[in-house]
Amino acid sequence: MLLSIFNRLIEHYGPQNWWPGDTVIEIMVGAVLTQATSWKNAESAVETLKTNNLLSPKSIRNLDQNTLGNLIYSSGYYNVKAKRLKALMNYIYDQFNDDIETMSSCDIETLRNGLLSIHGIGEETADDILLYALEKPVFVIDSYTKRIFSRLGLTPLHGSYKLYSDFFTKNVCLNSKLYGEYHALLVIHGSATCKPIPKCKECCLLDVCKTGVENMKFSSIC
Ligand code: SF4
Structure with a gap:
């Protein structure tokens, strides 16, 4: 079921090829900067850092917090984000001596626990990284994922982060490329179609969606 949903989404929206970024550090910085804001705003800040090399x-560690904040x-x-970025870069130095290859070779649990120990890095940001x-x-579980899958009738709306992440990792083979594309497709579907007021009539998941089928019955009566 989850793979068939993925196939429909990718056929409808096309590959999203996330995450934009040329280096591991650029992607990490983007993951922190996009917290509580649109990607457009975060991207502009990433570009400023990039332009200034x-x-x-x-x-990032060597910049004082105010200067980084202004950038x-x-x-x-x-x-707040300047503080978080500096804390993340301190963690990379303290644990891995700034060696990204060593960092990448660590197991998921060690890395996740380490990232979650950094002030301001929550589960979604840690998993983005x-x-x-x-x-x-x-x-990666976000509000779009919860909304879409609860409307589909496959998960509860207010389930925990772990409930959702277990649901995906148990039902979709472990593959980072697939997971990355799937999450990106859910973000576009949640922002373009399965919005707070859903556009069920034009949805590529309508016939397999509990809420969509109910909504259509209701709209045909009205
Ligand atoms: S049919 Fe409606 S509720 Fe269901 S996924 Fe599509 S837009 Fe969302």
Whole structure:
């Protein structure tokens, strides 16, 4: 079922090829900067760091927090995010001596626990980093995923992060490329079609969606 949903989404929207970013550090920085804001705002802050040749753990550590905050102003909550970025880069130095290959070779549990121990890095951001930067097969769960799969009738709306991530990893083979594409497709589906007020009539999942079928019955009566 989950693979057939993926196939329909990719056929409808096309491959999304996430995450935009040329390096592991750029992807990590983007994952922090996009917290609580649109990708457009985060991307502009990433570009500023890139243009100033500051997308390395050492450069970010060496910047004072105010300067870094000013550089990433467009991403919103810039002081908080400056602190988080510096904490993430300190972690990479303390644990891996800035060696991304060593970091990538660690197991998922060690990395996830380490990332979650950093102030301001929650489960979604940690999994963005694990999946897109370090290419680990973890499924990123966000509000779009919860909304779509609860409407489909496959999961409860208010299930825990773990309930959702277990649901995907148990039912879809462990593959970071597949997981990355799947999450990206859910984001576009949740923002373009399965919105807070869903556009069920034009949805590529309508015939397999419990909520969509109910909505269509209701709209045909009205
Ligand atoms: S049919 Fe409607 S509720 Fe179901 S996934 Fe599509 S847009 Fe969402």
